[in-house]
Amino acid sequence: MITCKDVSDTASDYLDGPTTLLQRFSLRLHLIMCVKCRRYMRQLKLASGLAKKITVPFEPSDEEIEFLVQKLRALT
Numbered sequence: 001m002i003t004c005k006d007v008s009d010t011a012s013d014y015l016d017g018p019t020t021l022l023q024r025f026s027l028r029l030h031l032i033m034c035v036k037c038r039r040y041m042r043q044l045k046l047a048s049g050l051a052k053k054i055t056v057p058f059e060p061s062d063e064e065i066e067f068l069v070q071k072l073r074a075l076t
């Protein structure tokens with residue numbers, strides 16, 4: 001499980017380009033649980049001017065949360 005520090009350390013990499021599926025998954029999972037990092041990512045996204053290029057939603061739906069939780073359970 002990644003920490004808030006990991007998010008801040010890797011957020012710009014994440015916005016800059018391709019990351020591994022595991023990295024994206026870990027980040028998304030953290031963002032679901034952590035409102036601080038969600039805000040941080042949104043601000044970074046806006047600040048970097050990539051808002052239109054980024055298609056990953058940062059406000060996950062209930063279905064998406066359920067999907068990720070089930071994926072996580074399958075991994076552990």
Ligand SMILES: [Zn+2]
Nearest residue numbers: 003004034037
């Ligand atoms: Zn966080």
